[in-house]
Amino acid sequence: MIHDHLIDLEDSAADERRAALGFVTEAFAEAILSGLETDSFAHAAMFAAFQELVGVYGEDAVAEFAERLPARIRQGEFSVARKH
Numbered sequence: 586m587i588h589d590h591l592i593d594l595e596d597s598a599a600d601e602r603r604a605a606l607g608f609v610t611e612a613f614a615e616a617i618l619s620g621l622e623t624d625s626f627a628h629a630a631m632f633a634a635f636q637e638l639v640g641v642y643g644e645d646a647v648a649e650f651a652e653r654l655p656a657r658i659r660q661g662e663f664s665v666a667r668k669h
Contacts, residue, residue: 609630612630613626613627613630635647635651638650
């Protein structure tokens with residue numbers, strides 16, 4: 586089952602997740618420099634991420650995880666700049 590702590594960069598696997606995020610950020614930058622639209626790459630990255638998560642945890646666990654995403658997004662968890 587996927588738990589929110591799997592995405593939390595403060596847990597015991599924080600270093601590995603930070604490194605992984607660095608690779609994704611670099612790939613994102615390379616794609617944009619190659620001329621891809623930002624939103625196209627973002628959608629593809631999300632699709633690939635969910636595909637991997639479903640492969641590891643199964644559809645039900647990932648769907649349950651995804652159900653909590655709207656609240657987390659609205660709370661600014663994924664925002665680069667803080668809301669004023």
